[in-house]
Amino acid sequence: MLSIRLVVDPAGVDTLVLPVRPVEGAAQPVDATAALVPTCLDLPAELVAEAGALLPYLEKPGVAGTVNRSIRPLLTPSRLLLAGVGTGDEAGWRSAGAGIARAAVRESSITIAIPVDVDPEAVRGLAEGLWLASYRFRMAASDTGPAAPPALAEVLLAVADPERYRAALDTARVVAESTRFARDLTNTPSSLKTPAWFADQVIAAAAGHAGLTVDVREPDRLAAEGFGGILAVGGGSAQGPRLVELSWRPAGARTHVVLVGKGITFDTGGVSIKPRDGMKLMRKDMGGAAAVIAATIGAAALGLPVRVTALAPLAENMPSGSAYRPGDVVRHYGGLTSESTNTDAEGRLVLADALAYAVERLEPDLLVDLATLTGANSVALGKRTAALYSDTDELADAVLSAADAAGERAWRMPLPVDYAEYLGSDIADLYSAPTQGAGSVVAALYLREFAGDLRDRWLHLDMSAPSWSEGNDGELVKGATGWGVRTLLRWLATQPG
Structure with missing residues (x-):
């Protein structure tokens, strides 16, 4: 991962990045309404004058994420990047970090001059943008082409007081590492990413953090304990299902949060098989499980004082002679039954088991699930926004x-x-996927049934659309986004110990 260091007096700077903000109320055309932000560096007057003279000729120089380059042959620094930071809040600096990472993709090292009065949160945003936008997932034999890893290896943040920003940079590093881990899990092809493989990755990742424990339920144990939903969905595959339970239990914790993530390692739709185009990206159907696992590891790395348990019900949904069928009745953990109406609505069946188990056995204070659950999410809210459901x-x-x-x-x-009336079945407690419409809403109502006495402390995030990006967009890169890791870590950090 890209090295980012805090320095006071950088030496031998070849590529210098200066922040630029819009000027409020300026009368000039929009592209010229920007000004350099004073930084902690004592820059030569001629360099400041040169940069200022360039601004009126640049495209949207102060807009957050916009980066303009100036080449200065035979001068030091030899390359100057003018990076828009918007209003200078954390979001603006995050966009700036992403823009800088892409603009400096061919540089080996850059120095970013940081304003003296900037808040630590801004440095956190800048670092997150740099780390997340420089992410690449590659399995190719060659590192050439548009998806090749960037040459950028080092970023120096020139600040007046490094200790003021140390904690913010450390937090950003953990958040970025956790998000990148979720992206790696989600991007991995399903030929490798079996439920057993995923469980092994969790065990390996947890081993690096004191205080994390992992319990993996394999098919025989799932059957003995009554996890009928996970077994039904995974029954058509040669790769047996798993339930991974990852726990972070800091001493003295008073609040217990359970995070549940859908972990379908590949989804053909089962007997209700998808068309080819509908299957191409189904390696991402475990994005919820990746997010809750990565966030729990991040909570441990940050030393958050809240107890966190992540549940990842893992299965591969395949058609075969042993696959479950439309019309089958599934008995879930705890006893509730579902009549399957569509084997391509499999995610809610595995989540139902995990939610019921969490309520009965783990007794959490708060229960949150994340799932790449419905296409209706993107119809309602587009590609960048998750649907949130809660009664509280x-x-x-x-x-x-x-x-x-x-x-x-x-x-x-x-x-x-x-x-909720749509969920009524003639032969079971619930239909798994009623056909009356409102797909994302009804799926959430179905899951709420398994929250039991915790339904007033339960929240569901349908993050199917934002779990994947079709191209570079801010701090996102083409492929898995790791959506939810950053949100969960921000939220967990607000919980009392």
């Missing part, structure tokens, strides 16, 4: 606030009481 205003507002601070969008959706 306080919990919903806290997670929405964390998502906003983290730069991950979410929008609260309704849970209409009358829609």
Whole structure:
């Protein structure tokens, strides 16, 4: 991962990045309404004058994430990058970090001059943007082409007081590492990413952090303990399902949060098979499990004082002679039954088991699930926004606030009481996937049934659309986004110990 260091007096700077902000109320055309931000570096007057003279000729120089380059042959520094930071808040600096990472992709080392009065949160945003936008997932034999790893290996942040920003940079590093881990898990092809493989990755990652424990339930144990939903969905595959339970239990913790993530390592749709185009990206159908696992590891790395348990129900949904069928009745952990109406609505079946287990056995104070659950999520909210469901205003507002601070969008959706009637089955407790419409809403209502007595402390995030990016967009790169890790870590950091 890119090295980012705090320095006071950088020497031998070849590539210098200077921050630029819009000028409020300026009369000039929009592209010229920007000014350099004074930094901690004592820059030569001629360099400051040169940069200032360039601004009126640049495209949107103060807009957050916009980076303009100036080449200075035979001068030092020989390359100058003018990076827009918007209003200078954390979000603006995060966008700037992403823009700088892309603009400096061919540099080996750059120095970013930081304003004297900038808040530590801004440095956190800058570092997160740099680390996340420089992420690459590669399995190719060659490192050439548009997806090749960037040459940029080192970023020096020139600050007046390194200790003021040390904690913010350390936090950004953990958040970025956790998000990148979730991206790695999600990007890995399903030919490798079996439920057993995923469980092994969790065990290996947890081994690096004191205080984390892992319990993996394999098929025989799942059957003995009554996890009928996980077994049904995984029954058509030669790769047996798993339930991974990852626990962070700091001494003295008074609050216990359980995070549940959908972990379908590949989804063909089962007997209700998807068309080819619908399967191409189904390696991402375990993005929720990746997010809750990575966030729990991040909580341990940050030493958060809250107890966190992540549950990742893992299965591969395949068609075969042993696959479950439309019309089958599945008995979940705890006894509730579901009539399967569509084997391509499999994620909610594995989540139902994990939610019921969490309520009965783990007794959490708060219960949150993340899932790449429905295509209806993107129809309603587009590609960058998750759908949030909860009956509790306080919990919903806290997670929405964390998502906003983290730069991950979410929008609260309704849970209409009358829609719950759609779940009624003639032969089971519930239909798994009613056909009346409102797909994302009804899926959330279904999951709420398994929250039992904790439904007033339960929250569901349908993050199917924002779990994947079709191209570079801010701190996102093409492929898995790791959506939810940053939001969960922000939210967990607000919980009392």
